[in-house]
């Protein structure tokens with residue numbers, strides 16, 4: 529019976545990365561996949577993560593399941609990291625969480641809870657959004673509406689358009705927001721804009737669902753969470769999907785959490801109990817290794833300091849690359865690239881057509897998505913001139 533299933537095309541992003549790996553050009557540049565890369569083009573393991581991992585291996589005496597909600601130290605650590613240790617919702621006991629397989633698992637569990645509370649609810653997603661949001665939430669039965677977000681001509685947020693569209697979001701609807709470092713566009717909301725969204729949610733009664741996968745890689749751990757925390761302070765309930773893939777470098781260990789902020793501690797507890805049943809149905813038990821490491825790093829003063837220092841230097845490097853790329857492009861092309869410096873996190877659209885992005889791959893072995901989304905962290909001292917020169921050439925200069 530299985531022969532009825534046709535071969536499906538490769539994932540477009542992973543397919544491009546594979547094409548780059550196969551490209552024999554020694555000067556090829558891979559700006560496709562969303563992983564942090566250092567100056568040597570490697571995705572590093574944090575020193576604190578290595579230390580925690582060594583401790584764990586020495587001390588681990590069993591591979592029995594961890595509790596269904598995950599490691600307690602991890603849950604405490606991630607709640608405090610995302611919401612802030614002094615969050616009034618946390619202090620009031622209005623927060624619960626479950627450890628999940630990565631940020632994707634967190635999004636999926638969040639979607640399951642929304643579907644349980646309001647079957648086939650409408651989820652408002654930014655235009656554009658991370659493409660994986662659609663199958664992750666849609667396969668549960670949720671439906672989508674989109675709100676204007678990225679304004680290509682100005683390379684910024686079309687906040688007026690966003691507000692106008694979200695005026696139609698009602699009680700029982702969900703609004704999916706990127707906590708920081710918007711993927712794919714890098715254009716984030718200002719704090720005053722978050723405040724306006726909070727006011728709309730209060731008045732219209734929609735539920736914010738916040739995906740935060742890059743905390744610490746935009747403006748630092750605290751500032752990157754400021755908008756989300758403002759919503760938490762003002763609203764009775766919301767859901768957060770957090771990922772430790774990028775900011776703790778735990779990608780393959782599949783480490784994340786769904787956080788529930790309820791109206792009171794009983795509702796936070798009820799939401800967690802629902803999430804445990806949903807998890808049991810989807811993947812049964814959470815993976816242990818990454819969360820046990822993250823729990824140690826977040827809970828141990830010395831490891832945490834070491835991790836934060838390393839994360840801050842990654843964040844500084846991304847922001848330096850942003851300003852260097854802007855300067856190099858502006859030196860090569862008579863065009864304003866200041867948006868690259870304004871945008872946050874690992875991604876920006878360069879503003880090229882799909883045909884220009886394809887020419888970059890074909891003629892210069894510079895790989896980016898057809899949308900011209902680049903992973904800024906894929907740039908380094910050895911390839912930045914190649915990137916700037918190649919972009920200038922496809923732009924016809």
Ligand SMILES: Cc1ncc(COP(=O)(O)O)c(C=O)c1O
Pocket residue numbers: 562629630631632633658711739740741771772773779783784
């Ligand atoms: C916007 C966004 N959300 C969530 C994730 C979740 O990632 P993971 O499941 O690897 O933790 C990613 C990863 O690329 C992302 O870009």
